[in-house]
Each structure stands twice: as C-alpha cells, then as structure tokens.
Amino acid sequence: MHEPIQSQFDLGSLDLPDILGTIHEEVRARLGEGEVAGYIDSLAMVPLDRFGMAVVTVDGEVFEVGESRQRFSIQSISKVHTLTLALDAVGDDLWQRVDREPSGDPFNSLIQLEYEKGIPRNPFMNAGALVVADVVLSNYDDAAQALLEFMRRRSGNPAVGSDIVVARSERESGYRNVAMANFIKSYGNLENDVEAVLDFYWLQCSLSMDCVDLARSVQYLAKRGHCGVAGERVVSYELSTRINALMMTAGTYDAAGDFAFYVGLPAKSGVGGGIVAVVPHVMSLCTWYPGLDDKGNSLLGRYALHRFAQMTGLSVF
Template sequence: MSGTAPAVDYQAILDQIWLEVAPRLGEGKVASYIPQLATVPVAQFGMAVYRLDGQMFSIGAAQTRFSAQSVTKLFALALAYTRVGDSIWQRLGKEPSGTAFNSLVQLELERGIPRNPFINAGALVITDILASCFVGSEIALLQFIRQLCGSTAPDFDLKVAESELKTAHRNFAIAHLIKDFGNLHNTVSAVVRSYCRQCSITLSCEELARAAAFLANHGSMPACVPGGTQILDASSAKRISAVMLTCGTYDAAGEFAYRVGLPAKSGVGGGIVAVIPGEAAVAVWSPGLDASHNSALGTYALARLTDLTRHSIF
C-alpha cells in the first residue's frame, strides 16, 4: 500500500478519553502508607501527549503537579546510565520481580542483587550509584529532570519527603540488607534520605511527558527543543525502554503490557509515563490506585489511547 498514514488527532482522542473517564473519577484508593499522600483528593485526572514535533495535547488536570514517587526511578536510571553505562548491570538485574515492589524476601535469596532498577531495592542501588557520582544526588536528579522538561518548576515536596522518611522502615531494612551483601557503597542513612527526597519530586503531566520525550526519540532531545542534545545513545535508550516494558509497572507489568502495549513507568502518587517510540511521550495522573499500586484510571486511559490510535509497540 502506498501513501502516508494520516496524522493522529490526539486532541480529539484525548477529549474522547475524558468523556469516558469523567464519570469514573474517584475510582481506586490513594496510597495510604505514606501519610502525606493519603491526604490527596482521589477524584482527579490529567493526561498529556507530547509529540516529538513539539505539539502538546492535554485534558483535565494536566498542569497540576503531583508527587512523582517511583516515576522518578526512570530518570534516576537514565542519569546513572549517563555516568556509568552498562556497568549498572553488574549490581542489579533486569528481570521482572513477580513480588511486591518493597519485598525483602527475593533480595535475600539473591544475595543483595535487586531484580531490576524499578523495585525499591534496585532504586536504592541506583541512588547509591548517583551518590558516588554527585554531591547531593537528589539535587543532581532534580536538575536533570528540569533539563529534560525545560522548566525549573519541578521541585521537592518537603512535606512528602518528611512523611516518607518517617515511615521508611522497610526501605531502611532493604538498604541494610543490600549493605550487608556489599552492594551499597555509601551509608544507609544517606542513601535512604536521598531516595525519599527523590520520590517527593513534583511534576505535572505536561512536564512529565516532555521529560520522557528523549526516550521516544531514541535517546535525543526532540529537534524542536532549542539546544536539544543527545542524552543517551540509541542502544541505551532502547535498553531502558525494554526494562520499562518488563518491569515498570510493579508486579502487573505483564497485564499492563497486555492492556496498553507501551513501555511505561508508574508511581504510587498516581502518575504513569509511557513512550510511543518515534512518535510521542504520554503522561497520565489520577491518584486512585488499583490492587497493583498503579493508577486505575491512568491505566484505563493509556489502554484506550493505544486502542484509539493503534499506536503501541505490538
């Protein structure tokens, strides 16, 4: 067949998704194990699509900032990759865990080598790598995210960081276990404190979609971004996207790939960022979580997006 497929009308598709989602606002449960997140009103939804030509399409609360939580693990991994490359995989794996994101059992059985960089154990190792590369690793990560989204607005939510640190008993236990196996080089206290601050970074859907666009563009900032630069080589960007697909949505990665069909990273703040290779980055936020700790409406919206656009990797 000859000819070029017509461009997708993303705004019309997002408007259709909004009509479907609006009557369902309030579905899911907010993350209650972090006290500050438990106060977030559940009936909220935003979504943004950032095309590589610079066009932004959005609906709902797409400019409202939220606690990115585990979504920041994606950018921490990318920043670590810019510093140490494939040597990351000497200290952690790239396989789905099949267990809870904060499990200790698997970590002990596998002698302090986390299954992947997106469970808490793996994220703590990535934080440790960054702490060896930077003075104030969480500040370096925040600056990296600001660079990617082209805005100085993303920042730490210190109330969330404090709330998270006060309830970080399991993360301290995970870090101590990794340290006992010799896979943590900095102090447990420094790593966990930095990690809690990292997770408190706030982003809007529009900012998050812009920040992830370099992965959709094979490692380079979109050409439409003034002074756009190569963040990662294409091979490294491909590898990060692969780990997103297999490990990015907690222990529901298989179900998410089945329903949505895009590399994605979720967080318990209700955010999900996904990549349409060569086309766009997508961010969605709704704080009500499903049983797997992924945004209930966010997952639905992304599934509808790929159904309606026929843009998935499958």
C-alpha cells in the first residue's frame, strides 16, 4: 500500500487549550460517576475525583488538562503495544491464531473460545491478548525487557515500568485469565508455559503511565507508523491503518459500535480508567477517569472524547 498524500488539518483554527478547558469543567461537574474496577484490589482504591486528558499532535505539540501527569495502571491499553510487537515479529501469520472480528461479548468472556476451537475473536479481548503475549514470548529473547524498551521509546519516558502492587493484585484475582489461558492451551494455541504467558500478560497490564506518556506512545498510529518521539519508524503505513481499524472495531470491547457512533475515533480502553484515541494524520489523545461504565470503559473518559470530537469536528467519518 502506497502512502497517500497527507491531508493537513489546520490545527491553528482550533483553540485546543480552550476546548480542553471546557471539557475539563464539564467533567468536573460529573466526578463520582461510574464504578472503579473492584475485582482488582489495587484499582478498587483509586478515588473518583481524578481526571486527566492529553493531546499530542503529529508535530509533537502537547496540550493537557487536569491530572494529565498522574500515573495510573494502563491495563488493556497495553494490548495495542504488544499487538504491534507481535505483528512486527510474525506479520500476518498472527491471524492464523487470533481473529479480527468484534466479539459482542465482555472482554473477559470465555464463551466463544469453545465454539471457535481456541481461536480468540480479536487481539483485544483477554483471550486474544493472551495469544498475542505468547507470540511475543516466542519471538523476543527477553519479552519483558522488549516491551519495557518499546513503551519507553514510544512515550519518551525512560522511567516507565510495572507497578508491583498492581501486578500482585492481578495475579491474586486472575482466576478467569488462568482458566482462559489453560483453555486456549488445551487447543494448542499457546506455545509457552501457561504461567510464563500469564506472568507476561500481568506485567503488561500493570504498567504505570500518565496521559501524556500514553498519548505519545500511540502517536505512531496517528503519524503513519512513524514515532516522532523517538524519531523512528515503528510500523509501515499499511500496518498502522490495520491497527487503527482493530481499535475502532474492538478496542472498547462490546461497546465498540456505540463508541464509534458517539466518538468516531479508533480507541483502546483499560479498566484502570484510561482510553487512548487516534485521529489519523493529526493527533493522538489519552483520557483518564477511573470510574467505569457497565462495559468496563471509562465513563467520563468516553464523554470527554465524545465532546472533543463534537467541538473539533475531528472524526474518521
């Protein structure tokens, strides 16, 4: 696929500080809504009075508001980055082991695995992310270090690391993921030991970053595969469009259709309350609010992105 001529959106016509300030005021009036991820002890203790948002343009400008520099557990947002590592390692062979379809089921569902003989519906469900983790483990000498280096280079923050309290909490409450990994293994769709796959999966979910870190970490998906933070190409233009497509159709689990309807941007959420989003050729964004809706997505983070798309006219549609 040849790269198209880049359409240059005139960001100068937008007062981004004012837009973010307005969104911040609207969100502050609703703080306390939603429920924290109570099934993970360390996340259950995060107060519902925190909100942050950051925008990083393809030229590297940063606009931010609220607690945009407060670190939080990125959880499933990391699935975008491990998917990138897996695709870089094995390319389209990955799709022999995980599908590319929306699930219609919750992110931690096991239901479809038996019907579909251990092939997860997409790489952003927990089942699919476990297969992706297995691929990363099989193709990098030190998968944990490879992931940490990748996140540090994408974000420009050499201090990015795992929160050991969150990792321990994940391990102590991860019964469904343990069952899922063993079930996938029974179909021969995990090459590595189940414990090794789970350890890597819990590591990626326990990474601690802030809104600016995360917005920068997905800038390559807005910049046609090129990371302006590190000044290097991460993936091809074609592959960046494929990852964005998967984020649009599966990045917010069984709320992906509703999210596309109200926001209209490729996005990936995590139960820590973060959501990253991409405006291709223009910018990447991250919102954080720990109160979740009934689908496991940040309630006010989704609202903030909805308002941002409304106020700027930025959408893929």
